[in-house]
Amino acid sequence: MKGERATSLLNxxxxxxxxxxxxxxxxxxxxxxxxxxxxxxxPSDVDLVVEHRTDDRSPPSSSTPCPTAATSPPR
Structure with missing residues (x-):
């Protein structure tokens, strides 16, 4: 992905x-x-962390990290 494309997606x-x-x-x-x-x-991707609240309309979620994130080798 070109840097300009990543910036466009973020914007x-x-x-x-x-x-x-x-x-x-x-x-x-x-x-x-x-x-x-x-x-x-x-960049091959854009890494994001999204901090958010939940409310009574939010579906149940897990705070368990993605298993591949913990086991993927560093680049």
Whole structure:
């Protein structure tokens, strides 16, 4: 993925978040990390952490990390 494409996707996501509405209004913070934040010209992905609240309309969720995230070798 080109850096410009990654930036465009992030901007689109932030625009949608600003529009709000359920469930987007439950998002408190977006953290971006990884190769994109280090300025890679062609990042393979964009790493995000989404901090959010839940409400009575939210489906049950698990706070268990993705198993592949814990076992994937570093790049």
């Amino acid at each position: 689109d996501m932030l625009d949608r978040l600003e529009e709000g509405g359920w469930p987007l209004d439950l998002v408190d913070e977006i953290l971006v990390f990884g190769s994109y934040t280090r300025g890679a010209l062609n």
